[in-house]
Amino acid sequence: MITHYKNGVCYTLTASREFVREFYTENGKIIALGPQSIQSDKVVDLQGGILYPGWVDAHLHIAGYGERLTLTNLNKLTDKNLILSTIKKAFHGQPLYVQGYHDIGLTKIDLDAISSSQPILIRHADYHSATVNSVLLNRIGLTESNGILHELDAAKAVFAMPRHSNQTLTTMITNAIESLHAYGITGGHSDDLHYFNGFKDTVEAFEEALKRKPFRAHLLMHHEEVQGFIQSGRPWLDQSPYLQLGAVKIFYDGTLSSQTALMAHAYPKQSHQGELIRPPEAFENVLKTMRSHRLPVALHTIGDLALEEVSKWLKKYPPHEGQHDRIIHASFAMKATLEYLNKLPVILDIQPQFLSSDLPWGYALLPEQTELIYPWKTYQQHGLILCGGSDAPVEPPNPLKGVIAAVFRTSDHDGKTYGEDECLSIEEAIHLYTDWANIPTYKTHERGQLKPGYIADFTVFNVDFYAEPKRIYDAHVTMTIVDDQIVYLKK
Ligand SMILES: [Zn+2]
Known part of the structure; x- marks a missing residue:
């Protein structure tokens, strides 16, 4: 089955701002770019849309997001009678x-x-x-x-509370993927395997959901689920063209909002610097165990001291040849850390939307000596690999909001720009959600560009962000394609 995609501005991401107006795919793979004399079975008219290789959310919680979409939500209700009648309506004789x-x-x-x-x-x-x-x-x-x-x-x-049935979990994941498709997301790196039905059932719920909705799911494995992974006899990484098992998620420190992120200086008006989730010896043991299983790790790391310490641990216990670790968040940093962080095989999973949500009030929580705050340009200049994510359901999984936050660094609260010298260019911000976001999948030879041999996952927008960057504020997705199938079409 050969498909001819035409009448678009299709950015290849192979060379800066290079595009073609048409291309051909066959059974889920790109076969040729530009005008060709190929007989096609199907034509997809892009109607002037701006097409990219499929956009990826490099850190989110798909089942958690699906739970938010699926279960009864009392959000915005303040009337007691209305709240009680909503709860009554949701009750069907089950927990x-x-x-x-x-x-x-x-x-x-x-x-x-x-x-x-x-x-x-x-x-x-x-x-x-x-x-x-x-x-x-x-x-x-x-x-x-x-x-x-x-x-x-x-x-x-x-x-x-009794856990969700696997049927409910599958529905939650399916609903999440449907919503992600509407945001133009064709793949996501999700951390869900510990918070619902455990390794086996949650992976199976994903497999069931992926039969209904094509999507490139890459699942982080919480360290407490690694035994379940080993017992399953599954290979690491590829389970199917739609499913991978990825690095091992470990929490290193806390969060900014609760002032538990581990910082190099004491929090304002406090005598503490945040906290470690577990004592250093316990962390070392978990890390050593994961290395003995030949697994890379994905470390939740928010504070600047946490980033410093994590860098030292990863240097002491490097991943196996050809693998890379991930640092999730890396929100704050000390300048001195960067000099050796960039020599490690590590990827930083950043969430640009955090800046828009957390600033300026976050400044009041941070130690005033904090050197680098969401320092994305600095990371990039130090040669670190960055991937963009939303951490949904913490933030809505709308990558355009992420690009806006990365490029303009404006607060959602007062519209002001914070840390102008750390702004990424629009091209860099797009890389965060496209080709760079595929580095952790070890599939950059077939994902993240328009090139013969690459997968037929595409995201189409109504605006050309290079030509009109400011129009990104009211841009939308017109079409999402996964594996040559149109999974979302704006009406
Ligand atoms: Zn998260």
Whole structure:
């Protein structure tokens, strides 16, 4: 089956701003660029659209995003009667999990009236609290509580809820992929294998969802799931043309918003510098174990001291020949760290949207001595490989918002630019979500460019960002193609 894609501006990403107006594919692979005398079975008229190799989100949580899309969400509701009737409607005699609740004082008494036999958990919008019914309180031994739980108690309640059925999990993943297609995303590197149904069931749910929606899923393996991976007998990396198993996710430090990211200086008005998720000896053990299994790692690293320490660990225990590790976030850095970080086989997974969401209020949380804040240009000038992601559901998985944040560094809160000398060019920002985002898949010989032999995954926009960079603010995806199949078409 030969397809002729025509009437577009199709950027190859092989040379700077090089494009063709038409090209041909056969059974999911590009066979020729430019005008050819090839007999095609099918024509895709791009109608003047701007086509790129398929865009990739290099760090997100697909099942987590799908959960947000799929489950009942109370977001924006403030009326008690409306909230209760929404919960009642969502209850079908099964354990009920509802999210996005803004606390208006519901207690176990309200929820017991909906069910006194099945557990009900209403997750608050901040994810740190929950309101639950008496069934669930009994299960976790907090019978005296009024049902409003915070932090550890809330986490206990979440943990005590029955897990999603694999059917629900598959639906959540399917819904997430459908939404990603509409954002022009053809592939994503997802961290989900520990938070839902464990390694085996979650991988199988992905396989089922990928039969329904073609997508290039690359799954990070949480270190506590590596035993499940080994027992499965699956190979590392390629499972199918749509599914890969990737590096091992390990949390190194905390977050900025909770001031638990490990910083080189104390937080303002605090005597602490953040924290490690586990003691150094325990981290070293996990890292050594992963190396013994010949696996690269993907380390959640936010603070500047965390980045410094992680660089030293990765230098001490390098990945196996031909592999590279990943550092997820790398939000803050000390200048001195860069001199040896760039000598390691490591990729930085950055989330440009964090800047737009977190600044300027983030400055008030950061130690004032922090040298480098979202220093993407500096990283790039030091020769580090950068990939772009959204961390959805933390941020919406809209790569155009990521490109805007990387290029203009404007805050969503006040519209001002922060750290102008760290702005990436529009070309660099597009690389973050296209060819560079394929480096962690070890498939750059067939993904991320328009070239004969490369896969037929494409994203088409209505605006040429090189010609009209400012129009990116109201640009949209007109068509998304995965494996030669049109998976999204704007009406
Ligand atoms: Zn994440």
